[in-house]
Amino acid sequence: MGVYLLIIVGATTAITGASDACPTWPACNGQWVVPLSDQALVIAWGHRVAALLVGLTVLATVAVAWLGRDVDRRVRLALTLSLVLYPLQVGLGAVAATTSSTGLLSAVHLTVGVGIFTAIVVALAWTLETETASEPDWDPVPEPDAFDGEPTDGRVEMPSGLLARAKLTVNAYFRMMKPRLMWLLCLVAAAGMALAAGPALRLETVGWTLLGGILSIGASGTFNHVLERDVDRRMQRTSDRPLAVDVIPVRNALAFGFLLTAASLFAFAQLNLLAAGLGLTAIVFYSVVYTLVLKPNYVSNTVIGGAAGALPALIGWAAVTETIGLPGLALAGVIFLWTPAHFYNLALAYKEDYARGGFPMLPVVRGEAVTRKHIVWYLAATLVSAAFLSAVSSLGLLYALVSVALGAVFLWMVVRLHREQTSDAAFRAFHASNAYLGALLVAIVVDSLAF
Numbered sequence: 008m009g010v011y012l013l014i015i016v017g018a019t020t021a022i023t024g025a026s027d028a029c030p031t032w033p034a035c036n037g038q039w040v041v042p043l044s045d046q047a048l049v050i051a052w053g054h055r056v057a058a059l060l061v062g063l064t065v066l067a068t069v070a071v072a073w074l075g076r077d078v079d080r081r082v083r084l085a086l087t088l089s090l091v092l093y094p095l096q097v098g099l100g101a102v103a104a105t106t107s108s109t110g111l112l113s114a115v116h117l118t119v120g121v122g123i124f125t126a127i128v129v130a131l132a133w134t135l136e137t138e139t140a141s142e143p144d145w146d147p148v149p150e151p152d153a154f155d156g157e158p159t160d161g162r163v164e165m166p167s168g169l170l171a172r173a174k175l176t177v178n179a180y181f182r183m184m185k186p187r188l189m190w191l192l193c194l195v196a197a198a199g200m201a202l203a204a205g206p207a208l209r210l211e212t213v214g215w216t217l218l219g220g221i222l223s224i225g226a227s228g229t230f231n232h233v234l235e236r237d238v239d240r241r242m243q244r245t246s247d248r249p250l251a252v253d254v255i256p257v258r259n260a261l262a263f264g265f266l267l268t269a270a271s272l273f274a275f276a277q278l279n280l281l282a283a284g285l286g287l288t289a290i291v292f293y294s295v296v297y298t299l300v301l302k303p304n305y306v307s308n309t310v311i312g313g314a315a316g317a318l319p320a321l322i323g324w325a326a327v328t329e330t331i332g333l334p335g336l337a338l339a340g341v342i343f344l345w346t347p348a349h350f351y352n353l354a355l356a357y358k359e360d361y362a363r364g365g366f367p368m369l370p371v372v373r374g375e376a377v378t379r380k381h382i383v384w385y386l387a388a389t390l391v392s393a394a395f396l397s398a399v400s401s402l403g404l405l406y407a408l409v410s411v412a413l414g415a416v417f418l419w420m421v422v423r424l425h426r427e428q429t430s431d432a433a434f435r436a437f438h439a440s441n442a443y444l445g446a447l448l449v450a451i452v453v454d455s456l457a458f
Contacts (some may be wrong), residue, residue, distance in 0.1 A: 008415045010060035010089075011129060011390055012407075014120040016054055017100070018398040019407045020411075032101040051104075056284070058100070062093055065127070065385065079137050082130045089126040096120055102347040117398060121391055128387040132380050135425040140196075144376035144428075147262070148270055148362040179249035180263060185228030189221055191445060192319045193431045195342055196220045197324020198448040201455035202334050202400060208456065212278060216326040219274035220319060223286045226267035230294035233260050238303075242364040244357060264294075281325045287317040287333070303365065306372045309354070313346030337396040344392050348385035348417075351378050352437035356430045379425050382436070386421060390414050393447065413443040 029051035041052045046445040056147035067088045074084045157186075162267040166172050196216055200208055232239075233251050236257070249255045270292055275283035293315040301308040317339035325333030354361060354368040355378055361368045370378040393410045396402065418440040424432040 008418065009057070009064055010124045011394070011414065012411045013058055013061055014056065014117065014124060014391075015019075015394040015397050015407045015410055016050075016057070016404070018117060018394055019050075019402065019404055023100065030105060032104045054156065055100075058097060062097070065090055065093055065123075067135060068127075076179070079133055082133050082137075085126045085130040085133070089123045089130075092119055092126070113398075117394075122393075124391065128383065131422075132383040135383070135422065136376060136380055139425045139428065140376035140379075144379075145374045148358050148371045148373060151359045151363045158243060159322070175254065179254040183229045183232045183249055183255070183260060183263070184225030184267070185231070188228065189224050191441070192224055192316060193217050193220050194445065194448045194452075195316070195338075196319040196323035196326075198451040198455075199320040199335055199338055200327050201323075201452045202338060202402075203324045203332065204325035205258045205401075205455050206457075212326055215274050215277045216282070216323060219271045219278075219282070219286055220322065222267050222271035222274060223290050226264050226271060227290050227293040229260055229264035229267060230290070231298050233257060233264065234294070234298050238366075242360045244360055245364075259280045275326075278326045279329045281329055281331075282322050284323055285318055285322045289315055289322070292318070304367070306367045306369055308367070309350045309369070310347050313343040316346055317342040334396065334400040337392065337399050341389060341392045341396055341447075342444075344385055344410060345389040345440065346385075348382050348389055348421075349437065349440035349444070351382045351385070352424070352433045352440065354378065355424075356433040356437070375428065379421075379428075382421050382424070386414075402451060406447070406450045406454045409446050413439075413446045417443040 028045065028047035029041075031037065033055065035041050035048060035052050041048045043049055065086075069083075069086045072078050072086050096116070096119045099112065099119060103112055103116055131284040166175060172393075197213070200213060200216060204212070226288075232248055235245075236248070236250040239248045239251035245251060250257065250260055268270075268287075271286055271290070272283050275286040293312075297308065297312040297315055300340075301312050305311070320342055321331055321335050321338040324332055324338075328335075351369060355370050355375060358368065358375070362371045369381060390410065393414075398409060417436070417439045420436040423434045426432075
């Protein structure tokens with residue numbers, strides 16, 4: 008995380024122009040201690056001090072790896088590569104600071120930093136794999152016993168009172184809309200809008216975009232409930248869904264889903280046709296491509312299915328600009344790569360249930376050890392993509408620090424997951440992933456609108 012701090016703060020320093028305050032190297036304008044009153048100078052100088060301290064920790068880590076016993080040879084080589092690249096990274100930073108650096112030099116500087124970060128993450132993943140993975144962790148989940156909870160099929164007993172029946176029915180329709188997904192996906196769209204418009208963002212744009220987003224998420228969730236109603240009856244955590252217990256007839260649910268779809272397209276169309284087209288794409292992708300094609304048939308379902316969650320970022324950007332721009336695509340990339348790191352934790356916690364439902368989730372097909380390692384890979388990819396977003400946008404130091412702080416918490420929970428290997432640890436990592444993305448999106452909104 009120290010190396011990641013250098014990457015994302017370095018990108019932020021370059022974008023905000025703070026590096027121009029310190030055009031000499033290694034001292035800043037001949038000063039080894041800079042005045043705290045100059046914020047730009049403090050940021051630039053702090054970046055150099057952090058580079059020195061992180062460099063010492065990289066050196067110490069490599070020394071421990073080579074001097075320690077029973078350290079995987081792959082780990083030693085990966086860490087050594089990070090140490091070899093580190094002086095190159097420092098040299099590139101010195102050249103960038105003392106010259107009118109080009110875009111190519113900045114890109115190379117960022118790429119080498121990502122290479123150092125990647126080498127250390129690879130070493131971490133291999134270390135955790137060696138120390139925590141036992142032989143059964145590599146095995147697929149065996150065929151579980153049938154879920155014997157109640158009810159698994161048939162109708163739920165409807166209350167006799169009119170008010171009670173109405174309350175149950177309204178709650179059932181609300182549940183079909185998957186409201187727990189709404190806050191995060193709407194926040195993704197809000198971040199896309201804030202990135203595109205900055206302080207000029209109009210309340211009317213926000214209102215129509217969020218209304219369309221809520222309705223499209225509701226439509227997608229409703230169609231998902233319809234299409235998975237038979238499978239839901241076989242799984243413990245979904246056996247009480249409205250269509251699994253026949254609280255709502257299928258034809259009514261379909262009509263409700265199409266009504267929500269039409270309403271969402273109307274809301275998006277008040278903005279522009281591109282936003283409406285992306286909204287319809289999100290509904291079709293989640294309801295048909297993910298639910299019918301990917302989820303029941305392919306182990307890569309979660310990875311590819313992340314595109315559904317990434318589309319709100321493009322919708323938010325398009326709602327403002329009527330185009331698809333690079334920062335919007337970069338934000339969508341963050342969501343896309345975050346999704347496996349987020350959802351694989353849930354797949355671990357419910358692996359027997361997913362096996363019972365016949366879904367080829369990664370831990371079901373390839374075992375827990377592979378899944379835990381992939382969580383590390385995708386978490387690292389998420390952090391790199393967040394740094395790339397910083398490099399192609401005008402986001403400031405708040406965004407960078409939130410990504411580092413919450414990313415560190417997320418990573419720590421993933422390490423604990425490797426050590427503990429329990430459902431509780433998987434849920435902690437799952438909630439840490441939500442906290443990371445939620446805080447990151449709020450930082451994007453605040454940075455874009457306030458600064």
